[in-house]
Amino acid sequence: MxxxxxxxxxxxxxxxxxxxxxxxxxxxxxxxxxxxxxxxHFEKGFFYTIRELLLRPGQSVRTFLTENRSKYMKPITFIIVTSLIYTLVNQYFNIDGQYENLKLQKTEIIQKWMQDHVGYSNILLGVLIAFFVKLFFRKYNYNFYEILILLCYIMGVGMLIFTVFALLQELIHFDLLGISSFSVIAYTTFAIADFFERTKPANYVKILFAYILGSLLFSILVVFFKIFI
Structure with a gap:
């Protein structure tokens, strides 16, 4: 035939x-x-990737980059799936509606798009943060795209942390937004430091600056596009 x-x-x-x-x-x-x-990738990748990124984030990403990529969920897919999980939980429990100061204005095109496409927004934010991480850690032998892979994995775990706190908040009816935000920033800082050299205190300072500058630039771009549109 x-x-x-x-x-x-x-x-x-x-x-x-x-x-x-x-x-x-x-x-x-x-x-x-x-x-x-x-x-x-339930059969091999999703839960394994989460476990490794929680227990040994730096080592697991280095393994993906240089040794074995078959065990891990692909980084772009990982951040999109984890963002989707967060979005579904967020919409089901109407978490944004519980924080008027963070609620996205649905009449504003860019913010509405960000609300509906959390995964893609995280990728764009990761690109900007990766740029500053590459700038501050340029002496290490990692190119921009490898650092972007690192950010995709880390921010994906960050989305899962937000999701867990959202579910916990729904159960205990207590405001956990501040704790969840601090936990995500703390994990992000530790994970990036673990990827480079976590024993150097100066690395943590550079990572915080990279995170703040990347987030600030992302906010500026959002404002710019809102004005342009």
Whole structure:
């Protein structure tokens, strides 16, 4: 028979040209379960990545960069999935509505887009923070893209930390916004320091400056685009 995708003759279970299966199995519960597992990499990547980033963030990212990438969820996918989890929890419990000073104005185009696309907003913020991290840690042999991978993983964990505190807040009915924000900043600082050299106190200061400057530049760009639009 010929492949239904590229019309090349198929003599085995898979097309030798495009890899398409010769006979597609029927859609059933097993197929749906496999697709969900594959999406979140439950079978090997998602929970393993979270565990490693919590226990040994610097070492795990270095391992991904230089040794083994098969065990970890891909960084861009990781930050988008974790941001999606946070967004779903946020919308379900209406967390933004509980903080009027942080509530995004839905009439403003940029802020509405940020609210609806937390994952992409985090990637943009990560790019800006990575720029300053690269600037302050330029003596280390890591390029900008490798540092961006580091930021994607770290900010993804940050989204999960926000999610856990949001769920806890819903259970105990107590304002945990300040504690969750401090926890995310503390984890981010420690994780980046662990990636470079966590024994040097000066590194923590540089990381805080990089985080503040990146966040400040992100806010300036948001204001600029609001004015432009």
């Amino acid at each position: 010929n492949c239904k995708s590229c019309n090349i003759e198929v003599i085995s279970k898979f097309c030798p040209n495009c890899g398409q299966k010769a006979q597609l199995e029927r859609i059933n519960g097993h197929y749906i379960k496999y697709e969900i597992q594959h999406l979140f």
